Amino acid sequence: xxxxxxALRNILRHKLRTILSALVVLSGVWVLIVGQGFxxxxxxxxxxxxxxxxxxxxxxxxxxxxDAGFKHPVEGLFPVTPELVEEIDGVSTAWTTRTYAMADxxxxxxxxxxRLVGFDPERDPLVFPRxxxxxxxxxPDENSLMVSTGVAKLFELEVGDVLVLKLRTVAGEFxxxxxxxxxxxxxxxxxxxxxxxxxxxxxxxxxxxxxxVSHLSFRVRHRDQAEKVAAxxxxxxxxxxxxxxxxxxxxxxxxxxxxxxxxxxxxxTWVDATRELLELQQIRQKSLNFLxxxxxxxxxxxxxxxxxxxxxxxMREIGTLRAMGMRRRKVLAMFLxxxxxxxxxxxxxxAILGAALIYNYSVNPIDMTPMIEGxxxxxxxxxxxxxxxxxxxxxVGSFIFGVVVSVLASIYPSVLATRxxxxxxxxxx
Amino acid sequence: MTICSLHNASKTYGRxxxxxxxxxxxxLEFQAGEFAALSGPSGSGKTTALNLIGCLDKPTDGWVExxxxxxxxxxxxxxxxxxxxxxxxxxxxxxxxxxxxxxENVELALQLAGETKNRRERASxxxxxxxxxxMLKRRPNQLSGGQQQRVAIARALVxxxxxxxxxxxxxxxxxxxxxxxxxxxxxxxxxxxxxxVFSTHDPMVMEFANxxxxxxxxxxxxxxxKNSGEDL
Numbered sequence: 001x002x003x004x005x006x007a008l009r010n011i012l013r014h015k016l017r018t019i020l021s022a023l024v025v026l027s028g029v030w031v032l033i034v035g036q037g038f039x040x041x042x043x044x045x046x047x048x049x050x051x052x053x054x055x056x057x058x059x060x061x062x063x064x065x066x067d068a069g070f071k072h073p074v075e076g077l078f079p080v081t082p083e084l085v086e087e088i089d090g091v092s093t094a095w096t097t098r099t100y101a102m103a104d105x106x107x108x109x110x111x112x113x114x115r116l117v118g119f120d121p122e123r124d125p126l127v128f129p130r131x132x133x134x135x136x137x138x139x140p141d142e143n144s145l146m147v148s149t150g151v152a153k154l155f156e157l158e159v160g161d162v163l164v165l166k167l168r169t170v171a172g173e174f175x176x177x178x179x180x181x182x183x184x185x186x187x188x189x190x191x192x193x194x195x196x197x198x199x200x201x202x203x204x205x206x207x208x209x210x211x212x213v214s215h216l217s218f219r220v221r222h223r224d225q226a227e228k229v230a231a232x233x234x235x236x237x238x239x240x241x242x243x244x245x246x247x248x249x250x251x252x253x254x255x256x257x258x259x260x261x262x263x264x265x266x267x268x269t270w271v272d273a274t275r276e277l278l279e280l281q282q283i284r285q286k287s288l289n290f291l292x293x294x295x296x297x298x299x300x301x302x303x304x305x306x307x308x309x310x311x312x313x314x315m316r317e318i319g320t321l322r323a324m325g326m327r328r329r330k331v332l333a334m335f336l337x338x339x340x341x342x343x344x345x346x347x348x349x350x351a352i353l354g355a356a357l358i359y360n361y362s363v364n365p366i367d368m369t370p371m372i373e374g375x376x377x378x379x380x381x382x383x384x385x386x387x388x389x390x391x392x393x394x395x396v397g398s399f400i401f402g403v404v405v406s407v408l409a410s411i412y413p414s415v416l417a418t419r420x421x422x423x424x425x426x427x428x429x
Numbered sequence: 430m431t432i433c434s435l436h437n438a439s440k441t442y443g444r445x446x447x448x449x450x451x452x453x454x455x456x457l458e459f460q461a462g463e464f465a466a467l468s469g470p471s472g473s474g475k476t477t478a479l480n481l482i483g484c485l486d487k488p489t490d491g492w493v494e495x496x497x498x499x500x501x502x503x504x505x506x507x508x509x510x511x512x513x514x515x516x517x518x519x520x521x522x523x524x525x526x527x528x529x530x531x532x533e534n535v536e537l538a539l540q541l542a543g544e545t546k547n548r549r550e551r552a553s554x555x556x557x558x559x560x561x562x563x564m565l566k567r568r569p570n571q572l573s574g575g576q577q578q579r580v581a582i583a584r585a586l587v588x589x590x591x592x593x594x595x596x597x598x599x600x601x602x603x604x605x606x607x608x609x610x611x612x613x614x615x616x617x618x619x620x621x622x623x624x625x626v627f628s629t630h631d632p633m634v635m636e637f638a639n640x641x642x643x644x645x646x647x648x649x650x651x652x653x654x655k656n657s658g659e660d661l
Contacts, residue, residue, distance in 0.1 A: 002533075002536075005533075006526070009528035009529075010528055013527075013528065316522070316524060317524070317527070320518070320520070320524040321541075322509065323485055323512060323518045324513060324518065324537070324538055325509050325510060325511075325512045325514065325542060326509065326541050327506050327509045327510075328505065328506070328509075329506075421485075422485050426485070426518070426520060426596075427476075427596075
């Protein structure tokens with residue numbers, strides 16, 4: 001107790017010096033927490049934007065669909081037969097079908113390439129939660145469409161206006177429909193918000209002349225289970241013969257041709273869908289680690305300097321304590337405690353301030369619309385609302401890290417302090 | 430009873446041509462209850478002798494015994510324990526721990542001596558005895574030089590050591606305060622029978638001492654016990 005009391009009072013002897021050292025630790029811990037919070041939030045944001053609006057947790061889709069999906073006409077669609085439904089039912093809590101296809105949207109005199117999203121009105125919300133959706137007007141019925149804010153802006157469309165969609169059917173013939181706009185949406189994913197058009201699966205089927213779909217998407221209880229469920233799904237569907245081969249863009253009534261999974265149809269998870277984006281996040285994470293390493297390095301040097309100065313200033317006091325019978329180990333402990341206390345003060349405040357900020361933005365997201373708009377980031381699947389990622393273990397971990405750095409930095413000057421011979425130290429000026 | 434003794438003790442600093450002899454082949458014994466002064470001009474070896482007697486340092490040659498135990502082979506930690514239990518120190522510049530109150534400074538000595546019982550009570554009782562009963566909570570910077578030295582005396586005495594080493598205890602005090610401090614130390618020496626060895630070149634201190642050891646160039650010039658007037 002005496003040691004703790006002395007160490008605490010000692011760090012208050014030079015308040016300014018202690019405050020400055022603690023401030024550096026504070027900034028290191030703060031940057032660590034805030035950086036982690038933002039990068040974690042950004043990763044989560046990228047994942048969630050992609051998962052909740054397009055990727056789902058698991059999808060069965062034509063192989064290499066992201067490239068194939070831009071082809072015109074769409075290739076590799078597969079039928080949702082009762083046999084397939086039987087295979088997949090019970091795999092996860094929810095599934096739905098979607099068809100993505102590229103089309104020309106025409107509103108005289110402009111033409112724009114848009115991405116059509118054909119969705120199942122009943123099942124879609126089970127897999128793609130709509131809490132982030134903003135819709136002006138209504139969701140589309142069997143004979144209308146819903147355009148994204150981006151499309152609406154380019155065409156200067158309002159609810160009730162009409163838009164012509166022109167695309168090729170699965171057989172390669174042109175087809176077009178003039179459809180009223182029931183609503184204008186944003187789903188928080190610029191990939192859909194800039195060039196997307198939602199319409200019911202049935203209506204899209206009429207346009208492409210097929211009731212086949214490009215995606216069968218699943219939502220599992222927690223996305224961490226996706227890989228496991230996907231593996232099970234792959235095994236289960238290995239022998240399933242109901243997928244159509246590539247080029248088999250036959251009309252509704254043509255029978256499905258036997259094919260194999262992974263040659264023409266693949267099972268992918270959200271991890272596959274967001275891999276490249278997450279790799280980018282990892283680079284960010286590394287940059288942050290480097291920055292924090294430098295900051296905490298500076299903090300360590302600051303603390304080492306503080307303890308070193310304290311040791312030299314208090315040489316006579318150390319000598320006296322040693323003369324009075326204090327062992328070297330205890331003198332060392334006293335100085336290490338002083339370093340630790342500076343770390344605790346700085347680290348605690350840094351953790352509190354950082355955690356408060358990150359917690360706040362994890363509840364009240366930052367609206368990034370002004371940052372994204374017009375910056376060429378329209379195709380980057382990131383929600384316009386950035387929720388930071390708050391976690392107590394991360395804040396506590398950063399705090400502990402700050403304290404550990406402080407203690408480590410105190411070791412060398414503390415050892416120096418104990419090396420002085422008591423006979424000389426007691427008379428030091 | 431011999432409390433502390435130096436046997437053929439020498440202390441040198443530096444090497445070869447630069448070697449300086451601080452003490453040369455000294456033999457000294459201090460008996461229980463002595464109030465002895467080590468005197469001599471600067472560089473005579475007073476401080477070095479005091480360091481050896483107080484187990485703060487070891488001789489280059491010869492050996493030191495405390496209560497009959499040779500300390501030569503003791504590790505630094507054991508020496509620290511020995512000092513903590515058996516030797517009290519009073520310094521010229523008082524050397525109180527500035528972040529501790531008068532009471533805590535005295536208590537600390539008990540803590541370092543490994544005492545666990547009634548530390549606070551014993552420390553405050555002794556502070557009362559040295560006339561600081563109403564200043565227990567004061568920090569050293571709120572005390573005068575004389576008061577600080579009284580705290581230092583209480584700190585040295587509280588663990589009831591066999592020996593108290595006082596390094597020029599009155600050098601930083603005016604003569605009136607210095608006298609009062611010496612009277613207090615003498616009083617404690619008589620009342621508790623604690624052995625005091627101090628270094629000084631203050632004639633007043635020597636006047637109080639019942640034994641004066643004169644050192645010059647690291648050697649004993651004279652060793653006089655006053656009560657018998659005998660030159661040892």
